[in-house]
Amino acid sequence: MRNFDINEDPHRRYNPLLNEWVLVSPHRAKRPWQGQNETISTEKLPEYDPTCYLCPGNVRANGVNNPNYESSFVFENDFAAMKQDEIMFEDDIRQTFFKAQPERGISRVVCFSPRHDLTLPEMEVPGIENIIRTWQKEYTDLGNIDYINHVQIFENKGSVMGCSNPHPHGQIWAQSSLPTQVEKTQNNLKSYFTKNNSNLLQDYLQAELKKEERIVIENDHFAALVPFWAIWPYETMIISKRHITKITDFTADEVTAYATILKQLTTKYDNLFSTSFPYSSGIHQAPTDGGKHEEWQFHMHFYPPLLRSATVKKFMVGYEMLGESQRDITPEKSAAILREQSDIHYKNK
Amino acid sequence: MRNFDINEDPHRRYNPLLNEWVLVSPHRAKRPWQGQNETISTEKLPEYDPTCYLCPGNVRANGVNNPNYESSFVFENDFAAMKQDEIMFEDDIRQTFFKAQPERGISRVVCFSPRHDLTLPEMEVPGIENIIRTWQKEYTDLGNIDYINHVQIFENKGSVMGCSNPHPHGQIWAQSSLPTQVEKTQNNLKSYFTKNNSNLLQDYLQAELKKEERIVIENDHFAALVPFWAIWPYETMIISKRHITKITDFTADEVTAYATILKQLTTKYDNLFSTSFPYSSGIHQAPTDGGKHEEWQFHMHFYPPLLRSATVKKFMVGYEMLGESQRDITPEKSAAILREQSDIHYKNK
Ligand SMILES: O=P(O)(O)O[C@H]1O[C@H](CO)[C@@H](O)[C@H](O)[C@H]1O
Ligand SMILES: O=P(O)(O)O[C@H]1O[C@H](CO)[C@@H](O)[C@H](O)[C@H]1O
Numbered sequence: 001m002r003n004f005d006i007n008e009d010p011h012r013r014y015n016p017l018l019n020e021w022v023l024v025s026p027h028r029a030k031r032p033w034q035g036q037n038e039t040i041s042t043e044k045l046p047e048y049d050p051t052c053y054l055c056p057g058n059v060r061a062n063g064v065n066n067p068n069y070e071s072s073f074v075f076e077n078d079f080a081a082m083k084q085d086e087i088m089f090e091d092d093i094r095q096t097f098f099k100a101q102p103e104r105g106i107s108r109v110v111c112f113s114p115r116h117d118l119t120l121p122e123m124e125v126p127g128i129e130n131i132i133r134t135w136q137k138e139y140t141d142l143g144n145i146d147y148i149n150h151v152q153i154f155e156n157k158g159s160v161m162g163c164s165n166p167h168p169h170g171q172i173w174a175q176s177s178l179p180t181q182v183e184k185t186q187n188n189l190k191s192y193f194t195k196n197n198s199n200l201l202q203d204y205l206q207a208e209l210k211k212e213e214r215i216v217i218e219n220d221h222f223a224a225l226v227p228f229w230a231i232w233p234y235e236t237m238i239i240s241k242r243h244i245t246k247i248t249d250f251t252a253d254e255v256t257a258y259a260t261i262l263k264q265l266t267t268k269y270d271n272l273f274s275t276s277f278p279y280s281s282g283i284h285q286a287p288t289d290g291g292k293h294e295e296w297q298f299h300m301h302f303y304p305p306l307l308r309s310a311t312v313k314k315f316m317v318g319y320e321m322l323g324e325s326q327r328d329i330t331p332e333k334s335a336a337i338l339r340e341q342s343d344i345h346y347k348n349k
Numbered sequence: 350m351r352n353f354d355i356n357e358d359p360h361r362r363y364n365p366l367l368n369e370w371v372l373v374s375p376h377r378a379k380r381p382w383q384g385q386n387e388t389i390s391t392e393k394l395p396e397y398d399p400t401c402y403l404c405p406g407n408v409r410a411n412g413v414n415n416p417n418y419e420s421s422f423v424f425e426n427d428f429a430a431m432k433q434d435e436i437m438f439e440d441d442i443r444q445t446f447f448k449a450q451p452e453r454g455i456s457r458v459v460c461f462s463p464r465h466d467l468t469l470p471e472m473e474v475p476g477i478e479n480i481i482r483t484w485q486k487e488y489t490d491l492g493n494i495d496y497i498n499h500v501q502i503f504e505n506k507g508s509v510m511g512c513s514n515p516h517p518h519g520q521i522w523a524q525s526s527l528p529t530q531v532e533k534t535q536n537n538l539k540s541y542f543t544k545n546n547s548n549l550l551q552d553y554l555q556a557e558l559k560k561e562e563r564i565v566i567e568n569d570h571f572a573a574l575v576p577f578w579a580i581w582p583y584e585t586m587i588i589s590k591r592h593i594t595k596i597t598d599f600t601a602d603e604v605t606a607y608a609t610i611l612k613q614l615t616t617k618y619d620n621l622f623s624t625s626f627p628y629s630s631g632i633h634q635a636p637t638d639g640g641k642h643e644e645w646q647f648h649m650h651f652y653p654p655l656l657r658s659a660t661v662k663k664f665m666v667g668y669e670m671l672g673e674s675q676r677d678i679t680p681e682k683s684a685a686i687l688r689e690q691s692d693i694h695y696k697n698k
Binding site: 001006023024028035039061082096097098101102158159162171175179181208282317319321324327 | 350352353359362365369372373374376377384388410428430431440446449450451452454501503508513520522529530540553631652664670672675679
């Protein structure tokens with residue numbers, strides 16, 4: 001009987017944020033691939049596209065004209081998943097199988113800049129700082145609405161992640177309930193806080209900074225790392241070093257440091273396969289329900305699907321949907337590969 | 350203030366199997382789509398493909414020849430996600446952040462028939478019965494191995510679901526631990542059983558059979574329905590009417606009824622968009638850990654990604670990954686649309 005070698009042997013890892021496991025199969029990275037190849041657009045985008053409904057001055061689906069905006073620009077989603085209407089509803093608490101409740105919410109789109117062709121890694125730090133200040137403003141404004149208890153800031157980047165317009169933009173879905181993944185995370189953060197009287201993600205970050213092997217980037221105020229329990233091949237998480245529960249608590253220095261690490265991380269991503277790297281990303285932070293939420297620690301998840309090249313992604317399908325998430329390359333290997341990538345964007349070399 | 354209308358108003362529904370919610374946005378189905386289109390192969394496949402590593406008589410990646418099999422054929426996956434080796438390992442129970450444990454398991458591939466071109470809906474009922482008997486044998490054989498406590502039977506169909514060989518086949522991943530999704534399901538089934546002294550899925554099926562609106566197909570022994578809490582646009586579940594915890598408990602009649610409903614459901618799926626309908630499917634049933642598991646009820650999930658046509662799928666991305674699953678069309682509407690589909694395959698019309 002051999003001793004367990006985490007770099008070679010199939011194993012499961014535990015995710016304390018979600019109380020879930022992931023199956024890791026390090027030896028499986030050599031599997032040949034004859035399946036689907038993603039199409040990637042190598043077309044150079046124009047700075048302004050007259051047919052784009054996000055570019056300044058253009059007309060949107062609802063007939064409204066965008067202003068001639070000069071930095072970031074926010075508008076209400078024309079096809080929002082939630083509505084603001086207050087609905088009359090009596091909860092049937094005896095219900096087990098047909099439990100439903102109306103949900104109020106607001107969906108907004110955040111255009112990162114007027115430029116149709118500039119993704120995050122291609123923007124300058126001040127431009128990214130501007131996006132962060134927009135996120136702060138939206139978190140405050142939406143969070144102040146009485147029935148809004150959670151503000152989800154996210155970005156779907158690339159057509160493989162369901163993005164239907166290449167003009168760089170993110171979204172904000174704000175709503176009355178805590179979404180499932182957030183509620184689970186909060187429950188786990190809370191029980192850790194109650195038990196240890198300290199913050200799970202702060203303690204985790206300290207442990208990772210000591211070990212170093214999964215850290216991708218570190219600056220004075222933030223670290224970007226591949227979580228020990230990452231499910232996507234190049235999944236990362238940005239965590240603030242200071243105990244900060246929400247984006248509006250950042251100092252000016254922290255805004256700059258956050259913009260800088262965002263630029264560096266997404267540049268490394270693009271350099272990995274010399275492509276505009278697709279991902280879904282999003283911020284997890286304290287809900288806006290008026291609570292203190294010391295259990296929370298500001299962090300941002302990046303879930304990128306690519307596995308082997310610009311065209312071969314990881315499929316989270318049969319076993320993963322019915323059983324549990326599975327990965328081939330180890331998080332330590334992914335972190336080392338990302339660390340090695342240059343901070344200068346491949347297009348500028 | 351309007352009264353809540355579940356067919357029109359945005360709402361959340363509760364999934365008692367997973368203790369999770371799904372956001373339903375009925376009004377959003379009219380959203381225009383300018384995003385990614387899936388490529389579908391309309392190429393007619395040959396009955397036998399000399400370059401296919403699953404066809405009878407051909408050589409596989411590891412150099413072994415497939416036998417000249419005549420019905421279904423099972424072999425060990427050449428690139429298994431788990432290994433059978435017993436690994437020495439001491440659990441560090443003080444570990445919170447770096448919890449890992451070796452996992453033993455066996456992965457097998459089940460070719461549905463020698464025919465390279467026959468998917469489930471195109472096979473005859475006796476051929477499908479044969480696949481079910483193969484699943485029974487594998488559940489028994491693998492389950493009898495002392496360290497195997499769970500046998501996951503599943504199929505990834507179509508390149509959009511990560512399937513890399515069009516020769517119709519499924520997989521079986523058997524392992525020592527209960528995978529995350531199965532463990533969650535079991536916990537919820539168990540607490541319902543303890544509380545009500547009856548089986549959650551049996552009670553749910555009775556309630557659905559009374560309501561009728563989400564039932565797609567019903568025969569003497571099984572029903573196929575769109576769960577009240579379905580997340581995928583045309584997600585369905587096949588449930589056995591009798592309280593059966595595992596596939597090996599089926600009578601001969603039940604095997605026939607199961608094969609029949611499988612053929613009907615997958616035929617309706619193909620007819621929906623006149624395409625070989627992609628999905629991941631899989632069986633959830635009692636684990637093979639030696640327990641009695643009265644809380645379990647045999648059921649099979651179908652998770653198909655297509656939303657509007659043969660080429661436009663639902664993306665479970667940013668909001669869904671960070672917040673919770675979201676759907677546009679209601680489960681009631683999906684069930685009605687599936688019910689309307691013919692039981693005769695569009696290729697045979
Ligand atoms: O085993 P296969 O068919 O090569 O691989 C497919 O199914 C597996 C199990 O769902 C997934 O982990 C892979 O991502 C997918 O491509
Ligand atoms: O709102 P969009 O960009 O049209 O849509 C995209 O993001 C949404 C939120 O993650 C998803 O529900 C959609 O499936 C996806 O296509």
